[in-house]
Amino acid sequence: MKQKEYKEVTPILSRMEAQVTTLTQLINDLLDVSKIQMERFDYTDEQLDIDAVIREVVETL
Structure with a gap:
């Protein structure tokens, strides 16, 4: 693969x-x-980082 292709595939x-x-x-x-x-x-019990959850969604x- 070329470097450009790596850059396109990595976020996916x-x-x-x-x-x-x-x-999971x-x-x-x-x-x-x-x-x-x-x-x-x-x-x-665990704390939830709601900002991180919203960003991920x-x-x-």
Whole structure:
């Protein structure tokens, strides 16, 4: 590949990686739901950076 092609592909691969991460989290969330339904769920509170979430959604769309 030429360097120009790398520059075009890199942002696409980054978005794909972000989507894979999102899907992985969704699967984990669904597994958590099944654990909740079976009353076997442990959780830890975490802070959420809402600005980062909104930026990521905007970039994805």
